[in-house]
Amino acid sequence: MAYADQQMSGNKITALIVVAILHVALGYALVTGLAYEAYKKVKEVTSAVNIEEEKPPELPPPPPPPKDAPPPPIVAPPPAITLPAPAPVLDTVQHAEPPEPPRPPVQLPPPPSPPPPRFTPKAATPKGNPGNWATSNDYPSRALREEREGSSGFRVSVGADGKVTSCEITRSSGSPDLDQATCDNVRRRARFTPATDGEGNPTTGSYASTIRWVIPKD
Known part of the structure; x- marks a missing residue:
């Protein structure tokens, strides 16, 4: 590849030198009255010299991606941080409740009296x-x-x-x-x-x- 580039550059330089010489000769011919003959010769030489523009070297195609390569990882976005809302401030007002009135005592019915003895108990x-x-x-x-x-x-x-x-x-x-x-x-x-x-x-x-x-x- 380097040798071809050097050969192409040399051809271009040679062609440029030839064109410059021809222009000098044409000017001289115009001065000396040989313009027509010189023009014909310049035309023939110009037609014979094919100047090709240098093309940039072609790059090799990129290698195909591997078949077994895993897909790129999916990065989840970080979770949103939710700051706890401040607790509401409650103003409590204490009201003293009046004491309950005392409840009356429960009146239980008196136990039934035992029946009178049939005989008067006696001591020994x-x-x-x-x-x-x-x-x-x-x-x-x-x-x-x-x-x-x-x-x-x-x-x-x-x-x-x-x-x-x-x-x-x-x-x-x-x-x-x-x-x-x-x-x-x-x-x-x-x-x-x-x-x-x-x-x-x-x-x-x-x-x-x-x-x-x-x-x-x-």
């Missing part, structure tokens, strides 16, 4: 003389030697059969052996008429009393 009563429940013969020997005296208060529970089921000291004599002798003798000797309820049936009851321990005089 001793059978015989309670003074015989403890005698001087029952005096604890140690308390007798030490000449200790006192009064022991007691309470007994009486069953529906009239027998003593339990005994407790409610007021001590100050001597444990005298208190113990009190409950032992009462449980052994005391008998009762049992208590009765409103229907007249025997029921449990209680009885309370006091035994006074006094040293017998000879």
